[in-house]
Amino acid sequence: MPSPRRNIEGRPLVASASSSSSSSSPGSPAHGGSSRFEFQSLLSSRASGGDPTCARLRVSDSPVHRRGSFPLAGAVPSQAPPPPLPEEDRMDLNPSFLGIALRSLLAIDLWLSKKLGVCAGESSSWGSVRPLMKLLEISGHGIPWLLGTLYCLSRSDSWAGREVLMNLLFALLLDLLLVALLKGLVRRRRPAHNQMDMFVTLSVDKYSFPSGHATRAALVSRFILNHLVLAIPLRVLVVLWAFILGLSRVMLGRHNVTDVAFGFFWGYMQYSIVDYCWLSPHNAPLLFVLWN
Ligand SMILES: CC(C)=CCC/C(C)=C/COP(=O)(O)O
Numbered sequence: 001m002p003s004p005r006r007n008i009e010g011r012p013l014v015a016s017a018s019s020s021s022s023s024s025s026p027g028s029p030a031h032g033g034s035s036r037f038e039f040q041s042l043l044s045s046r047a048s049g050g051d052p053t054c055a056r057l058r059v060s061d062s063p064v065h066r067r068g069s070f071p072l073a074g075a076v077p078s079q080a081p082p083p084p085l086p087e088e089d090r091m092d093l094n095p096s097f098l099g100i101a102l103r104s105l106l107a108i109d110l111w112l113s114k115k116l117g118v119c120a121g122e123s124s125s126w127g128s129v130r131p132l133m134k135l136l137e138i139s140g141h142g143i144p145w146l147l148g149t150l151y152c153l154s155r156s157d158s159w160a161g162r163e164v165l166m167n168l169l170f171a172l173l174l175d176l177l178l179v180a181l182l183k184g185l186v187r188r189r190r191p192a193h194n195q196m197d198m199f200v201t202l203s204v205d206k207y208s209f210p211s212g213h214a215t216r217a218a219l220v221s222r223f224i225l226n227h228l229v230l231a232i233p234l235r236v237l238v239v240l241w242a243f244i245l246g247l248s249r250v251m252l253g254r255h256n257v258t259d260v261a262f263g264f265f266w267g268y269m270q271y272s273i274v275d276y277c278w279l280s281p282h283n284a285p286l287l288f289v290l291w292n
Pocket residue numbers: 141142143176198199200201202205207208210211212213214249254
């Protein structure tokens with residue numbers, strides 16, 4: 001004789017099905033053809049203070065949640081629909097709107113990045129432009145910016161100039177640190193079509209989120225626009241440089257679009273940090289004395 005089916009706590013399921021067991025037939029609920037008893041078992045375990053985790057497992061295991069196993073409405077016309085699930089179980093069973101939106105955004109991101117990666121290799125459709133893109137890459141690299149700033153600092157003979165350059169140096173170092181932290185935290189791989197032939201990289205640069213070039217481009221251009229007196233055409237050129245540098249990261253296949261978009265945002269915000277912590281002979285006198 002087959003042993004009675006038991007719920008997760010070991011109670012015989014037939015106990016909660018007693019009211020309908022006399023009219024059971026193969027395929028009917030009492031024979032396990034539907035999940036009605038499992039819901040009853042779930043509800044009784046809740047009512048008797050059973051472990052809700054066990055109950056949740058029971059719900060997701062039940063045939064109601066397996067495609068095609070829900071009893072046809074016409075087959076059991078007299079039965080009332082099962083009682084609504086408790087709130088937290090409903091949340092478990094339905095994918096969240098945010099999850100779907102994020103997954104869709106990611107899919108669009110990957111698709112668009114692949115489409116835009118037209119200089120990812122010499123044989124790509126815009127492969128002949130690749131050397132120019134790599135030149136742009138160097139224009140936004142950390143090393144030329146750090147060396148250039150240090151050189152200008154060493155040549156600067158005014159306090160005002162030194163103050164600005166000292167803060168630019170601080171901004172560049174802060175950017176390197178925060179981007180390395182973020183890359184190490186997020187660990188998003190570079191696109192599959194990227195060739196890892198970049199000029200001097202750090203170990204975290206095997207990761208792509210966010211784009212270090214994009215953060216630097218946004219940070220430096222905001223810094224320049226705020227602290228250098230430039231004619232309008234030059235100001236436009238600075239913004240264009242930042243934008244084209246960001247675009248070139250995707251065209252080279254180094255990054256996905258979201259890496260660059262977030263990089264621009266992050267670099268822009270980093271300038272606010274630099275501005276807030278602005279170093280001056282008043283709040284960091286030692287730094288300025290030591291440099292002289
Ligand atoms: C070695 C130094 C000082 C900086 C590394 C600069 C670099 C290679 C950043 C990576 O940029 P992407 O994230 O845009 O590829």
